[in-house]
Amino acid sequence: xxxxxxxxxxxxxxxxxxxxxxxxxxxxxxxxxxxxxxxxxxxxxxxxxxxxxxxxxxxxxxxxxxxxxxxxxxxxxxxxxxxxxxxxxxxxxxxxxxxxxxxxxxxxxxxxxxxxxxxxxxxxxxxxxxxxxxxxxxxxxxxxxxxxxxxxxxxxxxxxxxxxxxxxxxxxxxxxxxxxxxxxxxxxxxxxxxxxxxxxxxxxxxxxxxxxxxxxxxxxxxxxxxxxxxxxxxxxxxxxxxxxxxxxxxxxxxxxxxxxxxxxxxxxxxxxxxxxxxxxxxxxxxxxxxxxxxxxxxxxxxxxxxxxxxxxxxxxxxxxxxxxxxxxxxxxxxxxxxxxxxxxxxxxxxxxxxxxxxxxxxxxxxxxxxxxxxxxxxxxxxxxxxxxxxxxxxxxxxxxxxxxxxxxxxxxxxxxxxxxxxxxxxxxxxxxxxxxxxxxxxxxxxxxxxxxxxxxxxxxxxxxxxxxxxxxxxxxxxxxxxxxxxxxxxxxxxxxxxxxxxxxxxxxxxxxxxxxxxxxxxxxxxxxxxxxxxxxxxxxxxxxxxxxxxxxxxxxxxxxxxxxxxxxxxxxxxxxxxxxxxxxxxxxxxxxxxxxxxxxxxxxxxxxxxxxxxxxxxxxxxxxxxxxxxxxxxxxxxxxxxxxx
Numbered sequence: 001x002x003x004x005x006x007x008x009x010x011x012x013x014x015x016x017x018x019x020x021x022x023x024x025x026x027x028x029x030x031x032x033x034x035x036x037x038x039x040x041x042x043x044x045x046x047x048x049x050x051x052x053x054x055x056x057x058x059x060x061x062x063x064x065x066x067x068x069x070x071x072x073x074x075x076x077x078x079x080x081x082x083x084x085x086x087x088x089x090x091x092x093x094x095x096x097x098x099x100x101x102x103x104x105x106x107x108x109x110x111x112x113x114x115x116x117x118x119x120x121x122x123x124x125x126x127x128x129x130x131x132x133x134x135x136x137x138x139x140x141x142x143x144x145x146x147x148x149x150x151x152x153x154x155x156x157x158x159x160x161x162x163x164x165x166x167x168x169x170x171x172x173x174x175x176x177x178x179x180x181x182x183x184x185x186x187x188x189x190x191x192x193x194x195x196x197x198x199x200x201x202x203x204x205x206x207x208x209x210x211x212x213x214x215x216x217x218x219x220x221x222x223x224x225x226x227x228x229x230x231x232x233x234x235x236x237x238x239x240x241x242x243x244x245x246x247x248x249x250x251x252x253x254x255x256x257x258x259x260x261x262x263x264x265x266x267x268x269x270x271x272x273x274x275x276x277x278x279x280x281x282x283x284x285x286x287x288x289x290x291x292x293x294x295x296x297x298x299x300x301x302x303x304x305x306x307x308x309x310x311x312x313x314x315x316x317x318x319x320x321x322x323x324x325x326x327x328x329x330x331x332x333x334x335x336x337x338x339x340x341x342x343x344x345x346x347x348x349x350x351x352x353x354x355x356x357x358x359x360x361x362x363x364x365x366x367x368x369x370x371x372x373x374x375x376x377x378x379x380x381x382x383x384x385x386x387x388x389x390x391x392x393x394x395x396x397x398x399x400x401x402x403x404x405x406x407x408x409x410x411x412x413x414x415x416x417x418x419x420x421x422x423x424x425x426x427x428x429x430x431x432x433x434x435x436x437x438x439x440x441x442x443x444x445x446x447x448x449x450x451x452x453x454x455x456x457x458x459x460x461x462x463x464x465x466x467x468x469x470x471x472x473x474x475x476x477x478x479x480x481x482x483x484x485x486x487x488x489x490x491x492x493x494x495x496x497x498x499x500x501x502x503x504x505x506x507x508x509x510x511x512x513x514x515x516x517x518x519x520x521x522x523x524x525x526x527x528x529x530x531x532x533x534x535x536x537x538x539x540x541x542x543x544x545x546x547x548x549x550x551x552x553x554x555x556x557x558x559x560x561x562x563x564x565x566x567x568x569x570x571x572x573x574x575x576x577x578x579x580x581x582x583x584x585x586x587x588x589x590x591x592x593x594x595x596x597x598x599x600x601x602x603x604x605x606x607x608x609x610x611x612x613x614x615x616x617x618x619x620x621x622x623x624x625x626x627x628x629x630x631x632x633x634x635x636x637x638x639x640x641x642x643x644x645x
Contacts, residue, residue, distance in 0.1 A: 007033040015089050016063040016114075027064065027259045031057045035288045037091070038082050043307040045097040046427070047105050049299040050286040051080035054180045055148070057257045058281060059083040062176070065266040066146060072116040072132045076125035076149040078106035080178075081115075088114035098427035100609040106431060120431030121399065122346075122369045123156035125149050126175055130162055133169035133276075144270070145169070148176045152346065155368030160246065163278075167247040171275030175248065178256065180285045243278045252280025257287060297349070319482040323420055325455045326477065327352030329462035329491065330389060330418070331359050339387045340466060343367060345374045351391040351420050371396050375403035375415070382413040387466060391418040394434025394476065395425075401440055408472045409444045415472045416465040417441075422451070422476035423519065423570035424601070424615060429608035434476070435601050438518075438575035441474055442548040448473040448496055449548040451519035451569075455482030457545070463491035478520050478570070480611065497549035503529050504540030513539040513629050514562040516555065518547055518569040518576045521620055525568055528625035537629070547576045552583060559584065564595045564632045568625060570615075572601050595632045599625065 009026060010033040013019050022030060035056045042049045062073055063084075075081040085103060086094055090112060096102025104111060106120040117128045129145035136143045153159060154177065166173055243250045251269065255261050262281070269277050285300070286292030291310025292299035305312040334340040334356065341363040348354040348366050357364035367374045371392055378388040397404070397419060408415045422434040442449045448468065452458035452475060461475040503526060504511065513532055517525040522543050529539040540558060544551055547569075559565055569576040577598025584590050601618050615621050629635075 007037060009033055010037060010086075010091075013087060014091075016068050016087060019060070019063050019087060022064075024259070024263060027060055027263075028057075031060050031259065032288070034060065034083050034086060037086055037094070039289055039307055041086075041094045041097060042082065042302065043305050044095050045099060045102075046302055046304045047098050048079035048082070049289075049302050050292050050295075050297070051077075051150070051180075051300065052082040053287050053289055053292060053299075054283040054285040055080050055178060055256070056083050056288070057259055057262060058148070058176070058178065058283065059087065061259055061262040061266055062146060062148070063087055065263060065270055066144065069113045069116065070143045072129065072143065072145045073114070074117045074119070074125045074129045074132070074145065074147050075107050076119060076147065076153050077122050078104075078108075078119040080148075080150070081107050084114070085112075088112055098429075098608055100607075100613065102608075104429060104608065105427065106429075118431075120428070121396070123149070123153040123158045125153075126159055126162035126166065129173055129175070130166055130169050133172035137169065137172055144172050144174055146174045146176060148178055151177065151179045153369055155346065156370055157372070163243070163246040163248060166276045169276050171272055171277070173276035174269055175276065175278045177252070177278055177280045178283055179253065179280060180256075180283045248276050248278040249274060250278050250280065252278075253282045254279065256281040256283035319455065319484040320487075321481050322452070322455060322458060322477040322479070323350070323352040324355075325458050325482060325487065326391070326418055326420070326462060327355045329459045331356055332491075333462060333466040334360055334363065337387065337466060339385065340389065341365065341381060341386055342389045342391060343374050343378050343381075344391050345369060345371045345396060347391075347393065347396075350393065351418070353391055371400040372403050375400040376407045378415045379403070379407040379411065379413045382408075382415050383411070387414065387416065387469075389416040389418050389465070391420065393421040393432070394419045394423075394437040395421065395432045397437060398440070404441070404447075404472075405444060409446045412446045412471045414469045416468070417472070417474035418462075418465075419474055419476040421479045423478045424606060424611055424618065425479050426611045426614065427608050430605035433606065434478075434570075435572045437474075437476055438547055438569060438571035439573070439578075442575060442579060444548075446471045447548060448546070450475040450494075450546055452477045453517065453520055453522040453543045453545070454485040456485045456488055457543075458482075459488055460492045460494055461545075464494045464496075467493055468496070476519065478611075483520070483523055494545060497546050497551055499542050499544040499546065499551040499554050501554075502526070502541050502543050504538070511538045511540060511562050512564060512633070513537055514558040514565045515539060515541045515625065516544055516558070516565060516567045516576070516580065517541065518544050518567070519571075521568045521570055521615075524615075524620065524622045525625060527622035528629070531622065531626045532629060535630075535635075537633075537635075544576070547579060550579055550583060555580060555583065556587070556589075559589050559594055559596075564597065564629055566597045566599060566625065566628055566632070568599045568620065570601065570620065573603055575600060597628050597632050599628060 009030045038052055090103060093103050098105040107115040107118055109115055109118045125147035129147035132145040254265050269279055303312045342353050342356045343365045344351045344353045345367055346369045353364055374390055378390040381388040419437050425432050441447055450461050452461050458477050465473045465475060515525045525541050529541050532539045567577040567580050577600055584596060599620055606614055
């Protein structure tokens with residue numbers, strides 16, 4: 001890489017080993033160069049900006065103090081790890097972030113030895129770090145595990161479950177609590193910085209250990225009093241009593257942007273004879289970039305943007321987003337029905353529920369990164385006569401599957417699940433794809449599962465769910481904009497388990513092909529039908545709307561009157577296709593020589609790309625639908641059927 005006059009220090013750092021060659025006095029300049037490089041890169045690629053800007057100095061300090069990659073550095077969620085990627089040999093590819101074939105927007109084990117654990121869902125870092133630390137302890141290997149977890153991620157119970165078991169790791173485990181939003185600490189000043197340095201020092205810890213050993217020899221009441229004196233002396237000065245109760249030695253708060261404070265504290269923690277230790281670091285999300293600092297969301301996630309002005313490149317307009325359509329439809333339902341309420345798990349803007357909250361603040365609940373709680377909370381609301389809509393991304397609802405089973409489905413409680421980001425999601429890649437919800441929901445008794453083919457259908461499904469009181473119901477819809485179908489003035493209540501014919505007729509004499517679509521692949525199914533008709537193959541297209549319960553009557557008629565039936569869905573194996581095949585098997589329809597083909601997402605975790613390209617790779621666009629039909633019919637290039645096997 002050619003030297004850049006704007007980044008003379010950063011140009012010399014190709015790995016943490018190079019970083020350690022710098023003098024401490026040079027590190028603030030390196031941090032500023034690193035911040036500027038990140039802003040420049042994300043301006044070209046888009047992605048998560050604010051979180052990474054907030055941990056630039058922390059990233060520099062951690063790699064400067066600890067012996068990575070031997071010491072395992074684990075970033076919770078991983079969306080703040082862009083500066084980490086630049087410092088660990090990936091600067092030459094940093095402008096490929098979230099691009100096809102490029103760097104992941106999260107940490108990824110296959111990408112670098114400096115990414116020991118892949119993360120894109122929240123609150124996993126402490127559990128994983130505990131695993132690394134205990135494994136090293138059992139194998140008598142050197143190396144610590146450092147988990148960097150944001151204050152928002154501490155709203156998830158899994159973080160506390162891990163901390164409650166962390167004592168087994170001893171001083172091999174370090175947790176960095178990155179407090180950048182919740183302001184759970186008093187303002188960071190010179191006194192708190194001095195105290196943090198003091199209580200993390202080897203001398204203090206040594207004296208504390210001696211005092212503990214002496215206290216153990218005291219009679220019970222005096223022993224307990226000595227313990228409380230130590231705990232509350234530090235608690236009054238610094239806070240952290242909760243973490244102490246969970247077995248951590250608490251240090252902080254420390255200014256996360258002051259390397260003169262950070263590095264001595266981290267060095268003390270690195271060399272501490274006791275543990276585990278939690279270091280409370282206070283940072284500012286969006287730090288060092290004025291447009292991010294001024295924005296309400298601190299530029300958490302951005303499109304490509306102008307680095308000078310901060311102006312993000314806007315989409316070219318077009319139909320409304322599915323998320324926006326859902327939000328407006330739910331507000332309309334809540335205006336009519338005062339029992340409707342809405343729950344999200346730390347994604348109010350992502351699910352559109354920020355708009356619902358503005359309209360009905362007392363009926364909107366953001367429970368934090370706690371999907372399990374969100375679902376059971378919704379179940380409690382439903383059991384008491386409310387009509388809750390639980391709006392959660394498909395990929396995050398996976399985290400609450402047990403609650404969906406036990407707290408909702410078994411009890412047949414009318415919780416409404418609005419499943420955003422269903423199907424493939426583009427630049428966020430495999431970790432955020434909504435690939436599995438059809439499979440894991442449609443297997444459950446009592447649960448009704450719908451998929452919207454377009455934005456008008458989504459409005460109908462919100463209305464249908466609002467009126468469905470006999471049990472749980474779910475509807476899924478993708479990321480991005482709709483297809484331009486006019487929105488209905490008055491929503492329709494759909495008959496449960498009934499699909500619709502959108503091309504052709506149910507009983508077509510001599511018809512060849514029936515395409516059974518679920519969800520927004522309907523547009524591609526209609527394109528495929530046009531191409532098949534051009535080849536002389538009469539084609540019926542059905543939008544099934546429901547995968548649970550199936551419209552068995554409609555499917556049965558289509559199977560009886562068509563030679564080939566193809567199911568098409570934006571979900572993994574085990575979904576619509578599996579249910580249709582099971583029905584055909586149970587009813588003996590396969591014995592009649594009917595050709596059934598199932599089209600679904602491939603049995604892989606697909607890499608990031610734009611959604612159209614992802615669906616092309618998955619084989620779910622019109623050309624692949626046509627190819628599937630022709631192969632089933634053994635149709636050759638001249639349009640003549642070959643001899644049947």
